[in-house]
Amino acid sequence: MNPTAEQLMIAKRLRDLSASWIRTIRQSLQLFSVVPGFHPNYPLPLDFPFSNTPIQEKVHWFEEGSSDSARYKFNVYLEYHLDRALNSFPAIWILRSSDISILGRVEVDYRILHDTESPIRLTADFVLEMMEQSLHFEQPLRLSSRTITNSSDRGGAPTISEIFELRAFSGVLIMEVARRLVKVRNCATCGELLPPTEPHACMAHLSDATSST
Numbered sequence: 001m002n003p004t005a006e007q008l009m010i011a012k013r014l015r016d017l018s019a020s021w022i023r024t025i026r027q028s029l030q031l032f033s034v035v036p037g038f039h040p041n042y043p044l045p046l047d048f049p050f051s052n053t054p055i056q057e058k059v060h061w062f063e064e065g066s067s068d069s070a071r072y073k074f075n076v077y078l079e080y081h082l083d084r085a086l087n088s089f090p091a092i093w094i095l096r097s098s099d100i101s102i103l104g105r106v107e108v109d110y111r112i113l114h115d116t117e118s119p120i121r122l123t124a125d126f127v128l129e130m131m132e133q134s135l136h137f138e139q140p141l142r143l144s145s146r147t148i149t150n151s152s153d154r155g156g157a158p159t160i161s162e163i164f165e166l167r168a169f170s171g172v173l174i175m176e177v178a179r180r181l182v183k184v185r186n187c188a189t190c191g192e193l194l195p196p197t198e199p200h201a202c203m204a205h206l207s208d209a210t211s212s213t
Helices: 003-030 110-113 122-139 203-211
Strands: 055-064 069-081 090-096 102-107 141-150 159-168 173-182
Touching: 003 055, 003 102, 003 122, 069 141, 069 173, 090 122, 102 110, 102 122, 110 141, 122 159, 122 173, 141 173
Parallel strands: 102 141
Antiparallel strands: 055 069, 069 090, 090 102, 141 159, 159 173
């Protein structure tokens, strides 16, 4: 069943007001970061963005009509999800409402989480920035990386760059976050260029590599 005009209006208004809430939190983080006596993530929990306790906000507004007006009131929740038993699963942040399920969603590839040399720092502000982008584009987003080969103009050996990008699930690029030079790694089965960290085979041959070990 297609959503009604009112449901579309509510979802749009909820995303807009939630984005405003996220921006306010980011401004507060910046303000309190230079004030002595507060922990680095204040006014959020100290363990944010990896807190198991959701943060929430009450969102309400009046909608004026030609003949009447209506008041809308919702609770919105920002939640963190990670299955620690499965290292190959992404970290997920979800912004949902009490009535309209998911408003925004951000995933971070597990290889970024476990890469101790990654240039990406998953700070409170950065996670909130990604969620703000998800609300703005009204799409779930994923932070992952890909590798490209850089040819040498001087005839030397080519180099490999790893590019960290925030993309919509549809594949549309939202923004490039960082990049770095990495060692060349190839799938032993097909030769496909691999990211600089685990696994040691491409996704098509990962099960073969696992069963042979």
